[in-house]
Amino acid sequence: xxxxxxxxxxxxxxxxxxxxxxxxxxxxxxxxxxxxxxxxxxxxxxxxxxxxxxxxxxxxxxxxxxxxxxxxxxxxxxxxxxxxxxxxxxxxxxxxxxxx
Numbered sequence: 001x002x003x004x005x006x007x008x009x010x011x012x013x014x015x016x017x018x019x020x021x022x023x024x025x026x027x028x029x030x031x032x033x034x035x036x037x038x039x040x041x042x043x044x045x046x047x048x049x050x051x052x053x054x055x056x057x058x059x060x061x062x063x064x065x066x067x068x069x070x071x072x073x074x075x076x077x078x079x080x081x082x083x084x085x086x087x088x089x090x091x092x093x094x095x096x097x098x099x100x
Contacts, residue, residue: 005031038079050083 005027013023037044038054045051055078062073083091 041077046084048084048086050081050087053080053082054078055080 009020009023009027012018012026013020016023018026034044034052038052041054043051043053057076057078059075060073062071063069064071
């Protein structure tokens with residue numbers, strides 16, 4: 001399942017007493033805070049869910065797979081996600097088998 005901004009907005013709207021416009025503003029504000037924090041180089045931790053970590057990658061040698069020629073890949077920043085222990089336990093929770 002792909003979670004879209006519209007789906008998040010609908011979920012906030014359906015699970016609260018807020019108007020649709022307010023739900024849109026809340027989701028937009030939350031995503032903007034996360035983007036701004038990550039762009040500044042800081043990590044974002046959401047308790048019980050996980051942590052978005054900004055990782056610095058050095059420049060490195062690469063190769064064009066089509067031509068086979070060598071090239072230099074620039075240094076860059078990437079975001080990685082590490083789930084919390086709580087989420088990990090829920091993901092790996094074994095379902096109880098039903099007795100017939």
